[in-house]
Amino acid sequence: xEWVFDGGRPCLDLVNTLRSRHDGGVELLTGPGALAxxxxxxxxxxxxxxxxxxxxxxxxxLREAIDRVLREPAEMDIGLVNNAAASAPAPPxxxxxxxxxxxxxxxxxxxxxxxxFATLAADAIDLATSEASVRxxxxxxxxxxxxxxxxxxxxxxxxxxxxxxxxxxRAHYARVSGRDE
Numbered sequence: 001x002e003w004v005f006d007g008g009r010p011c012l013d014l015v016n017t018l019r020s021r022h023d024g025g026v027e028l029l030t031g032p033g034a035l036a037x038x039x040x041x042x043x044x045x046x047x048x049x050x051x052x053x054x055x056x057x058x059x060x061x062l063r064e065a066i067d068r069v070l071r072e073p074a075e076m077d078i079g080l081v082n083n084a085a086a087s088a089p090a091p092p093x094x095x096x097x098x099x100x101x102x103x104x105x106x107x108x109x110x111x112x113x114x115x116x117f118a119t120l121a122a123d124a125i126d127l128a129t130s131e132a133s134v135r136x137x138x139x140x141x142x143x144x145x146x147x148x149x150x151x152x153x154x155x156x157x158x159x160x161x162x163x164x165x166x167x168x169x170r171a172h173y174a175r176v177s178g179r180d181e
Contacts, residue, residue: 003028003041008147011124012134013042014059015067015145022143035059035113044116055113062117066124067145070134084121088114 007013017038019026029035032051039045062084065077091107109115127134132149 003038004144005042007145008132008149009123009127010042010044011066011120011127012070012145012147014038014063014120015070017059017063020143029056029059029063032056039113039116042116044119045112049112051113058117062121066120069124069128070145073128081121081124084117085125086118088118090115090119 004016005013007016017028019028029038032053032055035056036045036049036051039049039051061080065080065084068074068077069081088109088111091109093104093106096103096105127147130149132147134145135148137144137146
């Protein structure tokens with residue numbers, strides 16, 4: 001699976017697990033293994049994590065609710081994002097007395113997948129209430145969503161190294177060959 005983490009925010013990277021939305025969509029969260037891989041590569045889990053088909057359905061529902069909340073908020077989607085954010089708080093840190101004194105320890109969560117979903121929902125809440133704009137990549141063959149926090153809010157591409165570079169190369173070729181783009 002070729003995962004892309006160009007959204008600039010974890011919640012947008014989740015939204016981007018449905019590619020080519022403008023062409024009907026290409027689903028990347030095809031099953032528990034794919035979701036487990038994405039969670040690990042996105043930095044939400046370490047080591048093997050049990051992911052169920054129900055987790056995949058919940059991830060897809062959260063993904064679509066986040067996408068709609070960031071574009072056209074509706075009460076139902078806001079409720080889903082709020083419930084996900086509140087459903088599984090990370091375990092609080094605790095003090096452990098060792099021979100050398102006190103040490104801070106954060107226990108592993110009982111349900112790391114639910115904690116990941118809560119973190120993604122909280123990130124969506126932060127993004128929805130920030131000054132950043134959520135934009136769609138201007139490349140004809142991309143369509144990924146990304147956070148534009150540039151001073152003028154005028155970024156065009158999800159990634160300069162990918163889509164932006166291809167667009168500039170096409171424009172350069174058109175100028176050199178005497179064709180208008």
